[in-house]
Amino acid sequence: xxxxxxxxxxxxxxxxxxxxxxxxxxxxxxxxxxxxxxxxxxxxxxxxxxxxxxxxxxxxxxxxxxxxxxxxxxxxxxxxxxxxxxxxxxxxxxxxxxxxxxxxxxxxxxxxxxxxxxxxxxxxxxxxxxxxxxxxxxxxxxxxxxxxxxxxxxxxxxxxxxxxxxxxxxxxxxxxxxxxxxxxxxxxxxxxxxxxxxxxxxxxxxxxxxxxxxxxxxxxxxxxxxxxxxxxxxxxxxxxxxxxxxxxxxxxxxxxxxxxxxxxxxxxxxxxxxxxxxxxxxxxxxxxxxxxxxxxxxxxxxxxxxxxxxxxxxxxxxxxxxxxxxxxxxxxxxxxxxxxxxxxxxxxxxxxxxxxxxxxxxxxxxxxxxxxxxxxxxxxxxxxxxxxxxxxxxxxxxxxxxxxxxxxxxxxxxxxxxxxxxxxxxxxxxxxxxxxxxxxxxxxxxxxxxxxxxxxxxxxxxxxxxxxxxxxxxxxxxxxxxxxxxxxxxxxxxxxxxxxxxxxxxxxxxxxxxxxxxxxxxxxxxxxxxxxxxxxxxxxxx
Numbered sequence: 001x002x003x004x005x006x007x008x009x010x011x012x013x014x015x016x017x018x019x020x021x022x023x024x025x026x027x028x029x030x031x032x033x034x035x036x037x038x039x040x041x042x043x044x045x046x047x048x049x050x051x052x053x054x055x056x057x058x059x060x061x062x063x064x065x066x067x068x069x070x071x072x073x074x075x076x077x078x079x080x081x082x083x084x085x086x087x088x089x090x091x092x093x094x095x096x097x098x099x100x101x102x103x104x105x106x107x108x109x110x111x112x113x114x115x116x117x118x119x120x121x122x123x124x125x126x127x128x129x130x131x132x133x134x135x136x137x138x139x140x141x142x143x144x145x146x147x148x149x150x151x152x153x154x155x156x157x158x159x160x161x162x163x164x165x166x167x168x169x170x171x172x173x174x175x176x177x178x179x180x181x182x183x184x185x186x187x188x189x190x191x192x193x194x195x196x197x198x199x200x201x202x203x204x205x206x207x208x209x210x211x212x213x214x215x216x217x218x219x220x221x222x223x224x225x226x227x228x229x230x231x232x233x234x235x236x237x238x239x240x241x242x243x244x245x246x247x248x249x250x251x252x253x254x255x256x257x258x259x260x261x262x263x264x265x266x267x268x269x270x271x272x273x274x275x276x277x278x279x280x281x282x283x284x285x286x287x288x289x290x291x292x293x294x295x296x297x298x299x300x301x302x303x304x305x306x307x308x309x310x311x312x313x314x315x316x317x318x319x320x321x322x323x324x325x326x327x328x329x330x331x332x333x334x335x336x337x338x339x340x341x342x343x344x345x346x347x348x349x350x351x352x353x354x355x356x357x358x359x360x361x362x363x364x365x366x367x368x369x370x371x372x373x374x375x376x377x378x379x380x381x382x383x384x385x386x387x388x389x390x391x392x393x394x395x396x397x398x399x400x401x402x403x404x405x406x407x408x409x410x411x412x413x414x415x416x417x418x419x420x421x422x423x424x425x426x427x428x429x430x431x432x433x434x435x436x437x438x439x440x441x442x443x444x445x446x447x448x449x450x451x452x453x454x455x456x457x458x459x460x461x462x463x464x465x466x467x468x469x470x471x472x473x474x475x476x477x478x479x480x481x482x483x484x485x486x487x488x489x490x491x492x493x494x495x496x497x498x499x500x501x502x503x504x505x506x507x508x509x510x511x512x513x514x515x516x517x518x519x520x521x522x523x524x525x526x527x528x529x530x531x532x533x534x535x536x537x538x539x540x541x542x
Contacts, residue, residue, distance in 0.1 A: 132443020
């Protein structure tokens with residue numbers, strides 16, 4: 001309860017007890033928020049880097065997800081604390097904007113908050129810390145721009161794109177097959193990209209997963225794959241030069257929209273009704289045949305009567321195709337989605353070189369593959385794996401790799417991984433701190449220390465001595481003046497047991513925009529958290 005006094009010394013209430021509010025104020029509120037955010041950061045810290053650990057997330061329904069993707073972990077955790085939710089949103093915004101670096105951005109935010117807590121204990125005001133962090137963040141982003149390299153690539157030379165995708169996949173479950181997966185990701189993105197405009201339409205890339213087989217069986221199909229089968233076992237399973245009608249109307253007689261009752265009192269009336277129904281079906285099938293179609297794709301189901309008539313007329317059909325898949329098929333084949341049979345015509349048909357049904361193993365699992373589409377810039381990645389969890393994680397990993405390739409097509413500047421970029425920024429920020437006077441200098445130095453937390457976490461997750469590895473990489477950067485020295489954790493250690501390596505030589509790099517976005521987003525969220533000094537929770541008693 002908050003109480004103040006008027007000029008005569010009489011008390012009056014600001015917050016009534018009846019309103020039932022819990023309240024935390026001042027430094028206590030700031031520290032409570034920092035502790036909550038740090039606890040979230042510590043959860044994903046062990047998932048950072050090529051040797052990062054996976055997490056098992058079990059939903060309320062008992063669904064199990066195994067992943068080390070920061071955005072997925074944060075999204076599926078049920079976070080109740082209001083400030084901890086800011087870090088969940090931070091990870092989501094990094095995922096939406098860049099697609100990669102979702103773990104790193106949360107770890108960096110946690111490290112900044114840890115440094116801020118030490119400064120608060122020294123009596124520095126949260127606003128001064130926030131201002132210092134903002135200045136240091138600008139220096140770090142500027143430094144990244146200075147140390148960035150441009151990687152030339154073309155439609156004939158895609159190796160730089162493959163190398164960047166491999167760096168992204170090195171920390172994922174698919175890292176054993178990362179070369180093949182990186183090539184699939186690159187070919188998928190380049191297949192739908194407009195390299196002149198530097199634009200990538202992600203809607204044209206579909207991902208389908210089917211448990212069974214191994215990760216090596218994952219393939220890229222230049223066309224569309226849908227998880228359906230041909231509606232009748234005796235229909236043709238392979239259709240060459242397919243002309244498909246794409247229908248969103250059901251293959252059945254129309255139903256009156258009003259409530260109705262039908263009394264049939266004689267055999268003749270029944271036969272007349274049956275004949276009328278048959279005529280409806282025959283007319284529908286005839287309209288399909290007259291349009292020149294040799295394959296029917298229908299959004300709705302149809303009964304055995306329609307199925308039999310389609311078989312009699314030699315028209316293979318696929319039913320219960322989802323709305324999104326219908327749109328993809330229409331875009332890829334150049335067809336029009338037809339809502340009524342009366343509107344069918346030859347110019348509305350989609351065209352594809354080959355449509356075939358494929359089966360998997362000795363199960364009844366089947367899929368339809370539509371290849372050589374009229375608009376060939378639609379691709380599908382068919383992901384295989386030992387079980388559903390591996391398939392889902394492989395799909396998430398490939399999505400991250402595709403996002404990185406897209407970013408590189410838009411802006412082909414890169415910085416080097418393994419903590420090299422963070423160490424270079426840390427040295428630059430420390431150097432800048434020496435030119436600053438006053439309290440801001442403390443905050444800028446703290447920002448430099450926080451940047452070191454990324455290489456420290458990389459070494460820690462690899463089971464190495466983090467201080468020793470960071471010191472070795474940092475001293476080499478300072479001696480050689482070379483911002484490319486990082487922790488090559490998959491390489492062989494030198495005679496001192498250190499993994500400090502030139503990351504350019506081993507081809508480990510990340511997109512510049514991704515790394516700049518990480519530092520920018522983490523700094524903004526930390527500033528927001530530091531500026532909160534009062535937490536009022538409704539509906540709780542003090």
